[in-house]
Amino acid sequence: MNAPQSVNIVMIEDDEGHARLIEKNIRRAGIMNPIRHFTDGTTALDYIFNDTTGPQLNGPALVLLDLNLPDMSGTDILAKIKTSDGPVKRTPVVVLTTTDDSREIQRCYDLGANVYITKPVNYESFAQAIRQLGLFLSVIQVPDLGDARG
């Protein structure tokens, strides 16, 4: 993530523990980008589309999305992001969830998810997966949303 403007990581994850573990392991992988954590879909969507520091109004971002949320399905959030008009639709979305149902995975990719990762239950594998995700995040290029807006 060597973009001139700092890329925000938006994490939508209802389980505080998971969020903390994910954050810890991403940091361990050496990713120091700011992480905004939301535990429900409504406030997360509000941040993404309406907040002045959110991706729609303020530059590039990357979304880490859990599918099992209390107020709405993660696939709904994914659909809203990918079918929106603004620059947000080019925001990479990494689905990170416990569900390994093949139909669900297929549906997420159909909706435009960029990566789908199943959370391993075994902690070692989990930590490793997140660290690898961190490595992955450190090399991927995020579109410059400012240019897209202009």
Next chain:
Amino acid sequence: MAQLPDAAPTNRSLARRMTALMALGFIALLLVGYAAVRVMQRNELHTGLVEHTYQVERAVLNVRRLVEESEAARRGTMLIPGRDVTRANFFRARAQVPVALARIDALTRDNPAQRRYLQGLRLQLGSLLARQDRTLALLGQGDQRGAIVAYGDDAEVRDVVTIRNVLDRMALVERRLMTHRDAELRASQRAFYTLIVLGGVVLAVVAVISTLTILSYTRDLARSDEALRQLNAGLEDMVSARTEDLTRANEEIQRFAYIVSHDLRSPLVNVMGFTAELETAAASLRALVARVDAEAPAVASEEARLAATEDLPEAIGFIRTSTQKMDRLINAILQLSRQGRRALTPEKIDVAALIGQIGGTLSHRLAETETELTVDGVLPGVVSDRLALDQIFSNLMENAVKYLRPGVPGRITVTGRRGRDRVFYTIRDNGRGIDPRDHQRVFDLFRRSGAQDRPGEGIGLATVRALVFRLGGSIDVASELGQGAAFTVSLPLVLAKQELNQ
């Protein structure tokens, strides 16, 4: 739901009605037939009587002719006495008269009126014949004149006229008799026609009533048939609705198991993750305690030292094993739920080959335990789901190897037989066996039997039973402690193709 019409009483009353109608029809027919026979008899009788009348008439005419002939011959003889032909004619006619009379007598024996006339006729004829004799006697004496005078006297007596009258009357009596009989015959024929018409009317009425009855009965039958059909259709609908309910309930359970196991995983990730974090933290704590012990032993209390070196690692160890076990259990539920959701694809399976294959994958453990795997006889083939069948037999055979008696070489025998539309496979071992009290329990999820000295979560047989049920089969175990166990799987010969299972 449609009500079924009360059919039985209708049937009985219909039978009664139809029997009565048929009886009526037969009676009408019998009457007509009887009348016909009677009329035929009467006709025959009448014909006989007419013939009789004609005979009487003929006999009467015959007498008359003979009388006239004899009279003509008498006159001829009187005119030309020497003519022999005329004399001969006279005697021939005279000779025939008694015969003709006898004929009338014979014919009219039953008629008193005719008999009276006949009596008179005989008297008159007697007198006439006497006069004729006298004439001939006079002529024989050559007294032609005397004969003619006598004849003239005879004319005064008018025997011949009387005879003619009597004969006419006799003919008339016969005529009248015939007219009377004709009238009688006509009357009986009229009666016969009336009877025929009557019988015909009765038959027609019977026919109409029976037709109407049968029509109404047929209508009733059609109605009840329709009702029955509707009832049947309703029943089918009901069955399919129930089946749908059951399928839905089953799907609900599958979904429930799936969701629960997934949602159980989430907190487990936390427990395991933070346990790992704790472990890391405990490691640095231990390092700190070690350093404190080395540099300033007075600072660290005994409690802190114990907590860092013993209590924390022990607690973490227990948390780890428990969460790992829980992870395995959740995975087991998830696996069962997945198997319930998987669509089955029936195909023809060579079970003997399948058993051989499984034996191959187990060969290492078979050799280790000196176990001999044999297939006894011919295993029947089956049309079923290959993966499910593989899992069933694998689990059963793995169990057989797993629960052998220590020190006793294992023997696993697979046998099979084919029923009418089912196949049965039995996997028998000589292992430790299962207490009969636990025969049902071993098929329950997370339940095991006997000494808990082998790894496992109590999932295998639960999976086997779930799979067997899904294939439309059943599974039984026969076993005694220490006597080995025999698991018998019964499957439908052909697994019905299923609609895509959601």
